[in-house]
Structures are given as C-alpha cells and as structure tokens.
Amino acid sequence: MLRIGGWRRRYRLSISGRGLATAFLWLASIASVPAFAQEVAVATPGEDFRESYDESAPVSGGVVVGLRLGDTPGKLDPDNVRFAMTQKTLVCVRALTRDGRYSANNEYTITSTQTAKSVRIFPVTKIHTAALAGYDGRDYALKVFEAKGKDCIPEDAVHFPQLGPRGNSDVLTIMINASSRRVSLEAPAGATDIVCGAPAGGARIAFDQECQVNIRGIQDEVARFVIAMDDGFDTEKEPVLVSLRRNR
Numbered sequence: 001m002l003r004i005g006g007w008r009r010r011y012r013l014s015i016s017g018r019g020l021a022t023a024f025l026w027l028a029s030i031a032s033v034p035a036f037a038q039e040v041a042v043a044t045p046g047e048d049f050r051e052s053y054d055e056s057a058p059v060s061g062g063v064v065v066g067l068r069l070g071d072t073p074g075k076l077d078p079d080n081v082r083f084a085m086t087q088k089t090l091v092c093v094r095a096l097t098r099d100g101r102y103s104a105n106n107e108y109t110i111t112s113t114q115t116a117k118s119v120r121i122f123p124v125t126k127i128h129t130a131a132l133a134g135y136d137g138r139d140y141a142l143k144v145f146e147a148k149g150k151d152c153i154p155e156d157a158v159h160f161p162q163l164g165p166r167g168n169s170d171v172l173t174i175m176i177n178a179s180s181r182r183v184s185l186e187a188p189a190g191a192t193d194i195v196c197g198a199p200a201g202g203a204r205i206a207f208d209q210e211c212q213v214n215i216r217g218i219q220d221e222v223a224r225f226v227i228a229m230d231d232g233f234d235t236e237k238e239p240v241l242v243s244l245r246r247n248r
Helices: 002-039 129-133
Strands: 040-045 051-053 064-069 082-084 090-097 102-111 118-121 140-146 171-176 182-186 192-197 209-214 222-230 235-243
Touching (some): 064 140, 064 235, 182 209
Parallel strands (some): 040 118
Antiparallel strands (some): 040 102, 051 102, 090 102, 171 209, 182 222
8 A cells, every 4th residue: 555655646647847838838839928028019011012023124213212220141032021119000112123114012010019119010911922032131122101181191201110130229321322423421419420332233223222221329319410422513402301210
C-alpha cells in the first residue's frame, strides 16, 4: 500500500509539472497576440480603388513623390508597407515606382488603437502584387497625407512618412521629381547631415532626386521642409509638412 501510494503521489506531481508548463506556454502565446495587434493599426481603401501598371507608357508625378524614415533594402514586400502613426482616420495614399510604370491614388480609412505605433496599408495593391514585388524597395515611393474633408490635396497637408524596416529610423528620405534641376533642402533647426543627389542606377522618371536628412535633433512633431530646385535661371521652392512623432 505504501509503495502504491508513493507511486500515486509521484504521478500527480509529474502531471502538475506538465500542466504548469503547458499553462505557461498557452498564456505566453495568447498574451503575445494582443501585444502585436496593438503595435500596428491598419489602413484599408474604399471600393473605388485606383491603380495602374503600364510597361510601355511611364508617367511622372508631382514634386514631392514620397517620404521615408529608415531604409527599405532588397525587394519590396507589398504585404508589409507601413507609415508613421496618425490620429487622423482618413488619409490620402499615393504610390509610384521610380520608373513611373506603377501608380496608385486612393483614400484609406485607418482602424486605430491607442497603443499603435505605425499603420499598415492593406492592401497596397489589388491586382499588381507580383509586379510590385519585383521592384527594389528603394524604387517605391509612398506619399501619405491627411485628407481635408473628402479632398486629397497635398498642399499644406501634414505628411506621414513610410517606415522602412532597416537602417537608421532618424534618417528621413524625400523623393523628388526635380525634372533634372539641382536640388537643395532647407530643414528646421536641429536637422543634420543633409545630402541631396540622384538615386543610383535605374530609370529616373517618377523621381530623379533624393534628399536625406537626420531628424533626431528636430524638436517639432510636425516639421516644415523646403525643397529648392534650381535650373540655372530661377529657383522654385516646394514646402512639405512632415509628421515626426516620436512614437515610431
């Protein structure tokens, strides 16, 4: 009887140990799901989705074509395109590839949480996923800005830069369609390491210049940058307001 009782006690302890381990793993797994969900909000488009891809007819865009914090080396992942968090619920999203072949212009509604630090665009494209996945991430320009009522007018609107998964998240890259003009950048106090020049290799249709600036020292949550384009006779200036919220 004593031997049997001892065996039963050991068996119960073993089951208890397994139960505790299983419970711990289960709790850890369910705890991680809400944490991830709260980190990223989602932006979804309306029913009228506007995009095009034309291999034979490249097109050009406006002056400020895209903005990005950090870097996007390697191929573009259309399922993981994010931009800086905003409390706005409606934003305008324009996308171009550097060769001008792909373009999209849509309004997106953001489903947000209080703790989200970025917004994932889903979907980025409805019918050209394979084509976009073939592009280098640096050749994809994303321009996200606040909608004014139901209008998508970028002038004087706050822009929310794309968030690159690699590189220094304090480095802002502005993609510019300068039409072969010389480019310089005026930045707020605290900005450092300003460099402007042509992107390396490839077609330069949608944008032919990039300016990079380290924004770590800028104190403003919304900063005003001015792109100056000089053709040798005259200088055109294009301002852009950029959200630099520190919750990225």
